[in-house]
Amino acid sequence: MSNKLLGIVSVVVLLIVVAFYTLDINKNYKSLTPQLAVAQIMHDPDKKLPIFSLLDHNSNVFNNDGLKDHWSLLLFIYTHCPDVCPTELANIAMLKSYLEGEQAAVIPNVIAITFDALRDTPKVLKTYVAHFDKDFIGVSGDQKNIDQLVKYFGAYYERVIYDDNDKPVTLKRNDPLPNNAIEKGYIINHTATTYLVSPDGQVLAGFPISHNIKNMANDINLIVENY
């Protein structure tokens, strides 16, 4: 190998190594972890948002485009949830007011997707989400599409019905609800995390329930600055 060629190959390999290392650092949101107060970094560049098509609370199509070109806070809810979901939405409404008051660079859209498409029709969600904030977007639609998103976000839910003796019976994922389920009522055990989604549809972080509003706002700002 000639001296010149050897030199060029060395420089090229060195540049590739440096580029690879730098690229990895830039995309490694986990390096923000020590500075984050409440957020958990969930970024996985290998995971791509699946194609979905649902309905917003005005019965308009809500699909992948609904998460494009702006930041979103996305959470899964159901309107018959006795405590956690309304508390979580109320906290997110306070967070939004706080970010607006602080004139934050980014005020994320809030997307509340129901686990429970059977009872939470767009009409039901319209009344429900507007109670917390007029700009919140409630999303319902085909349960299979919802389940696909639940899986993508790493969330989980299971339905619990009550038998004639009021004993809880947990249904498996594909078990159908009994015919009288709506009449008798059922609850849903579920994970409770709010996800920060970037304008290109990547889940960057999750906020466990019981948020401290100020900490959450600071974490959002930090992640947005490093995007």
Added chain:
Amino acid sequence: MLKIIKYKIQNLILFTLVLITATGYAYKYFFQEVATRHIKVDDCQISESSCSVSIDENRSLTIDILPRGMIPTKIMDINAHLKGFDVDKVLINFEGIEIDHNLPAYRFDEVSNGHFNTKGLITFCTLDSMHWWANLVIFSGNESWKVSFPFETHKAVKPAVEGPFMPIKK
């Protein structure tokens, strides 16, 4: 002639250094594996008391989660005392046995030598009794230890089933 040999040697040294660096990164990113030792603790309920585990003659740990009971969706103060570990990082996550689902992990901060603390919670809304593992994961160089502590969260009363439920606006 001497100048040409010197130039060749310089280039060879540069090329070798680049090659070693590239191989190092390639190994780090593609081949390096962390050997995990898994210890399941079955004689201590972490929701009821602190739990201590001896790993070997030199290493032991104690974990304490408050408040007792480990109620889902309530913030917990989690303390770990590690003795004899050269710690890179320590994590804890909660794994639901019935639901076969891992909740995202919390990373501990070192507050003093061998004493680690984090705040965490079981981000799962349920009214049923459930069984869980609290998995404490300690990373130290190319080794890691996953120490799993069992616990149970308790059933709450059945709520009214009519809804939707909304808080009263203030």
